[in-house]
Amino acid sequence: MQKYFHSVMLEKENCKGCTNCIKHCPTEAIRVREGQARIIEQLCIDCGECIRRCPNHAKLAITDTLDRLNDYKYTIALPAPSFYAQFGPGVMPHHVLGVLLELGFDHFYEVAVGAEAVSAYLRRYLDQSQRPRPLISSACPAVVRTMQVRFPGLLENIVPIETPMEVSARIAREEAMEKHGLKDEEIGVFFITPCPAKVTAIKQPFGERSYVDGAISMSSIYGEVLNRLNSTGSNLKSTLSPVQGVGWGKTGGENHAIKDHSLLAVDGIHNVINVLEEIERGGLYDIDYIEAQACTGGCIGGPLVPQNPFVSRVRMESLLKELGTRGEQELNVPSDDQFYRLSETILPRPTLKLSDDVNQAIQMLEEVERIYADLPGLDCGSCGSPHCRALAEDIVRGSAETSFCVFKLRDKLQQLAREIVDLSHMQPPAMGRVANGSKEDAKKDEFME
Ligand code: SF4
Ligand code: SF4
Numbered sequence: 001m002q003k004y005f006h007s008v009m010l011e012k013e014n015c016k017g018c019t020n021c022i023k024h025c026p027t028e029a030i031r032v033r034e035g036q037a038r039i040i041e042q043l044c045i046d047c048g049e050c051i052r053r054c055p056n057h058a059k060l061a062i063t064d065t066l067d068r069l070n071d072y073k074y075t076i077a078l079p080a081p082s083f084y085a086q087f088g089p090g091v092m093p094h095h096v097l098g099v100l101l102e103l104g105f106d107h108f109y110e111v112a113v114g115a116e117a118v119s120a121y122l123r124r125y126l127d128q129s130q131r132p133r134p135l136i137s138s139a140c141p142a143v144v145r146t147m148q149v150r151f152p153g154l155l156e157n158i159v160p161i162e163t164p165m166e167v168s169a170r171i172a173r174e175e176a177m178e179k180h181g182l183k184d185e186e187i188g189v190f191f192i193t194p195c196p197a198k199v200t201a202i203k204q205p206f207g208e209r210s211y212v213d214g215a216i217s218m219s220s221i222y223g224e225v226l227n228r229l230n231s232t233g234s235n236l237k238s239t240l241s242p243v244q245g246v247g248w249g250k251t252g253g254e255n256h257a258i259k260d261h262s263l264l265a266v267d268g269i270h271n272v273i274n275v276l277e278e279i280e281r282g283g284l285y286d287i288d289y290i291e292a293q294a295c296t297g298g299c300i301g302g303p304l305v306p307q308n309p310f311v312s313r314v315r316m317e318s319l320l321k322e323l324g325t326r327g328e329q330e331l332n333v334p335s336d337d338q339f340y341r342l343s344e345t346i347l348p349r350p351t352l353k354l355s356d357d358v359n360q361a362i363q364m365l366e367e368v369e370r371i372y373a374d375l376p377g378l379d380c381g382s383c384g385s386p387h388c389r390a391l392a393e394d395i396v397r398g399s400a401e402t403s404f405c406v407f408k409l410r411d412k413l414q415q416l417a418r419e420i421v422d423l424s425h426m427q428p429p430a431m432g433r434v435a436n437g438s439k440e441d442a443k444k445d446e447f448m449e
Pocket of ligand 1 (some may be wrong): 008024026029043044047048050051075
């Protein structure tokens with residue numbers, strides 16, 4: 001069986017089995033059994049919806065800490081564009097990046113620069129590609145995983161282009177090797193991440209390797225960066241921070257950088273799923289490109305950002321205005337198209353099948369339909385499965401029982417109660433009446449009169 005890495009984990013001690021998370025998981029990857037949530041690893045896309053929804057803080061994302069910088073001779077910080085929008089008015093990218101150097105990084109490379117380079121390649125790609133429309137962005141790993149799990153037929157619509165994170169990491173790594181004569185393994189590249197999906201994309205990349213070595217969550221270093229900004233400040237005077245690349249941090253930013261095509265931007269994983277369903281039904285073929293992000297508002301709404309996404313959005317907009325006044329900048333990025341191409345084809349993920357044997361699967365499906373028709377159809381989730389149909393499937397797979405449904409359990413108890421009442425009226429034949437029959441009936445059954 002294939003091994004999966006997941007950044008999103010369950011903190012068992014905190015889980016109260018409340019079932020809040022199961023209703024919001026976009027891939028129905030959670031079940032609650034024996035009072036504990038369980039994540040089905042084939043289905044989880046590390047979107048972090050359950051982290052947002054759990055009232056008991058029982059879901060968390062595993063990320064790296066700054067201690068990991070000690071594992072490398074030379075370290076590079078890769079801040080996502082959304083990181084800039086976490087700070088108050090007047091805080092510019094060079095302030096934030098200067099503080100990252102003070103925290104122990106030897107160097108930084110802005111993912112905004114990689115995003116700007118990817119935008120330029122995307123424009124060329126959209127002009128030339130004959131692939132079926134609409135093409136879909138490869139930038140949000142949670143969306144790509146959703147398609148691997150739920151929409152395998154649409155995988156060929158994903159543009160075969162590396163993400164800004166990977167492009168930036170590769171440029172930064174190759175520059176450091178050339179400039180400082182370092183070996184690949186001596187360099188540690190750390191992404192400052194807004195989400196667990198990016199962590200998973202680093203540990204289990206879509207391409208043949210990730211150029212990133214670790215991911216540090218924005219919320220985990222935010223306090224320290226803020227303290228230093230307020231006390232010592234930063235020595236950096238300016239940074240590249242290209243405006244279109246920085247704009248990728250919010251919904252619509254990627255499309256804004258592409259321009260001149262028929263474009264659609266969708267954010268929020270459930271909205272993304274609605275759009276993918278529409279494409280599956282044959283719609284939206286008049287759209288050239290879809291920017292799809294799992295988080296509402298884009299990466300500024302990621303589960304690992306410290307700031308309220310509506311506040312970040314305002315900050316991002318005023319930052320973009322400010323950066324826009326500086327005019328176009330020359331970026332030293334690779335011009336070879338091949339550099340941006342994804343090295344591997346994105347394949348479907350094996351999901352939960354009823355059976356590998358077709359005949360058996362058909363029989364099991366009929367059994368699912370039969371059980372489902374007998375369930376109340378309220379989709380209440382109290383059985384620990386996301387809805388009644390999922391419970392029917394779980395029963396047929398052998399991981400649940402009909403009595404997990406509280407209504408079926410109540411019916412069973414009522415029936416049991418009736419039987420107990422009947423039994424309570426029974427007496428041994430020698431003493432007189434028996435249940436459901438008269439003394440005379442019993443006599444008739446057994447004796448000639
Ligand atoms: S991270 Fe997303 S897909 Fe995974 S269990 Fe949580 S809600 Fe479901
Ligand atoms: S929208 Fe951005 S923050 Fe949210 S899951 Fe996708 S990549 Fe991560």
